[in-house]
Amino acid sequence: MAAGRFHGREVLVAGAGVSGRSAAGALLDAGASVTVTDASDERLAALASLRAAGAELVAGLTEPPAGTDLVVTSPGWRPESPLLSASAAAGVEVIGEVELAWRLDADKPEPATWLAVTGTNGKTTTVSMLEAVLRAAGTDVVACGNVGLPVVDAVRAGHRVLAVELSSFQLHWSESVRPLAGAVLNLAEDHLDWHGSLESYGRAKERIYFGNEVAVGNADDAWSTRLVDGHGRRRVWITLGEPEPGQLGVSGGRLVDRAFGDRRDLAALGEVHPSGPHNQANALAAAALALAFGVEPADVAAGLRSFQPGAHRSVVVGEAAGVSYVDDSKATNPHAADAALRAHPRVVWIAGGLLKGADVEQLVADNADRLDAAVLIGQDRERFAAALARHAPDVPVREVAARDHTGMQEAVRLAGGFARPGSVVLLAPAAASMDMFTDYAERGRCFAEAAGGVLAESSTATAHDG
Secondary structure, three states: OOOOOOOOOEEEEEOOOHHHHHHHHHHHHOOOEEEEEEOOHHHHHOOHHHHHOOOEEEEOOOOOOOOOOEEEEOOOOOOOOHHHHHHHHOOOEEEEHHHHHHHHHHOOOOOOEEEEEEOOOOHHHHHHHHHHHHHHOOOOEEEEEOOOOOHHHHHHHOOOEEEEEOOHHHHHOOOOOOOOEEEEOOOOOOOHHHHOOHHHHHHHHHHHHOOOOEEEEEOOOHHHHHHHOOOOOEEEEEOOOOOOOOEEEEEOOEEEEOOOOOOEEEEEHHHOOOOOHHHHHHHHHHHHHHHHHOOOHHHHHHHHHHOOOOOOOOEEEEEEOOEEEEEOOOOOOHHHHHHHHHOOOOEEEEEOOEOOOOOOHHHHHHHHHHEEEEEEOOOOHHHHHHHHHHHOOOOOEEEOOOOOHHHHHHHHHHHHHHOOOOOEEEEOOOOEOOOOOOOHHHHHHHHHHHHHHHHHHHHHHHHHHO
16 A cells, blocks of 8 residues: 555554554555564464564563554453553553554545444344445445454455444444444343453444434334444434334334335345344345445345355254254354244354353343253353242253363253254354364354264164164
């Protein structure tokens, strides 16, 4: 990228993960002097190409090197970490990779249009739906941010529209980001160990509304309604009920627009997949953002029809004898798990992991009547067991102590033993995965592999019986 505001600056990149590597590369191209630090020697060793391009790689820094005038942090680093605290105390500005991308984009002759999504759940699905709708309209668009592709890389690639998924961590470090349109899908307890309180978590999410032309709120979610107040030159609402003027909603089995037009038909509910009310809300949010950009209703329908949901989001990985095995490993908090559970009338539930300060009492109480059994894994499984004992005392519960892949194999075997025709063995952990797995994707893959093994054994047994 051509020289601009970063040319000649001394920049420290904190974190050698995906976003850190992208940030460092962009800064080098912009003419900055770059130092990268990380606690992991292994991650730093993987940055040989950045070293060759002129970056200095230093392990374990706890304060910025002399002369540093900007720190670009990876989103997971907490503000109170020694390096970031020392940087702030020294008067050095700290920003995130998304903020860096915004500033790099602003220096271009024709900056991209940003359409942004946040929320506790549904972000990736909504951003991916938005990308599909905009592509159906012939727009040069890419989904980026927390969905996987760093925003810096999307900016450097020159895409005209960015469908940006933003986590609360990313928003915390994004002071001047101002999307054309932004949406908060919902808010529930999550990442309280990082933010300290639900209020602080909500304040981070609220940043997505700063400076919007169009602010999209969820009329069915109290926190989204609260956060959107006072933002956006124009406020647009989504609801799963009959839409009023200014809203997108559901009427007669169809998605309907009464915000950008007069009862314009957008799509049939049957064209929204995966099915379920939470994904209908995601589709409405994607439609609202796309319509704010100026697409036509026909593009919304075409995009939703073409959309292919990502892995580990309500994916059926196997089925036999009337029992389905469903991978919803992306349900990493109670709010997401609630949506996953409500999609099925009879469930053998595999749950557990790292709760990150969240409470599961209400989740269990609200879904007790649909549980045939529960199999619990991970570090915080005892908290699930206690909630089940209080709110679902008649539901059989088994706990798996193993904290590796064998634990998932045992859990799936136990769950399969409880399953009956018409029930679903559902992995919807309501918790993070890092106590047992690299991430939720690895957890989902292990579930799918274990389910495949159980189904193969069942098929073999049936064949022998025959």
